[in-house]
Amino acid sequence: MSAVEKPMQDESRHDESWFAARASRGVQGLRAYDPGHDLVAFRRKFGEGLVELGSNENPYGPSPAARMAMLDQLHSLHRYPDPLGLDLKRALAAKHGVDVAQILLGNGSHELLMQLGQVFAGEGDEVVFSRYGFAVFALATQCAGARARVVDALPRTHATMPLGHDLDAIAAAITAATKLVYVANPNNPTGTWFGREALVAFLARIPADVIVVFDEAYAEMADAPDYASALPLLARHSNLVVTRTFSKAYGLAGLRVGYLLGAPGLVAVMERVRESFNVNGPALAACEAVLDDAVHLKWSLERNAAERAWLGEALQQRRLRAFPSQTNFLLVEFGPDTSLVEAALIAQGVILRPMGGYGLADCLRITVGTRDENQRLLDALDRVLA
Missing domain, CATH: 3.90.1150.10 (Aspartate Aminotransferase, domain 1)
Known part of the structure; x- marks a missing residue:
């Protein structure tokens, strides 16, 4: 039988393992994010x-102002949203005392954490994070094809912060191959946190050529006197990145909006992989509205x-x-x-x-x-x- 006459292959035989073998090396060993129960x-x-x-x-739930802002957007659903999200960026810049060029919007902070791995790590690189750290840290590392260096957390018997990040051990785990360090403050799922003194000492030990990411999804909820955000240190450390979200304190989980704050150069490089219109119009309006309702x-x-x-x-x-x-x-x-x-x-x-x-x-x-x-x-x- 000639090549022209050869029967078409039965594509129904192409199961998950067949496609997985043709995926990139990082994706081959990746497991999808587990959202929990149905x-x-x-x-x-x-x-x-x-x-x-x-x-x-x-x-x-969110501020009533968010609902009103979303309703005002319903008449223009046939229009694309602002691709740059500039109004929301300006509001965030004013809130945090940074420049608009230091802000990147995402479909939740989950997307941004994944993109950081995609952009700044790859095969042969290492990413350092703590055991019991947010699950997306491991997913981002694996998807990028990088190696994870998982540092043991503080023991359950620790007097003040059981299961918390061991910042000294994380800093010590950095090698010449390390490209990224992920830290959550406060951390999901342990709820643990650390304060300004520990934060400053930790950042002083991070090499300038290693990007350190602070996931602060729950920062607004932290009211302990010894809690400190990394945001005030952005001006001193150009390799520092902070991610936040509107899903938790602001009650907008269903809209999926997060944002990243970092050096303008880092944000400019991240923009290269940002999906077009990754934050929808009603979400942009709602997030801007909740920032005004203190x-x-x-x-x-x-x-x-x-x-x-x-x-x-x-x-x-x-x-x-x-x-x-x-x-x-x-x-x-x-x-x-x-x-x-x-x-x-x-x-x-x-x-x-x-x-x-x-x-x-x-x-x-x-x-x-x-x-x-x-x-x-x-x-x-x-x-x-x-």
């Missing part, structure tokens, strides 16, 4: 009875802090270890029966986040909800523990 299915099953405490969402933000943050303390104490009374947190969630140790506890809570319509993927299989992460949600969690938990 919440849509649970919403259909439990309806209003569902208690969603697994995704670190802000239960109080009253709603303060109200929301105060309630989160109060409920975090109340829920933490209630869990401790039940002889459950809730680790220190400066976020809107608590990492809680349930012991060897963690999976059974989680399954029993799911059966009652209470959804928490399992931590096996982080190497913390004996823990669950609990989003701090409203008082009603937190009480319903505790009532269900009491039935399980009994």
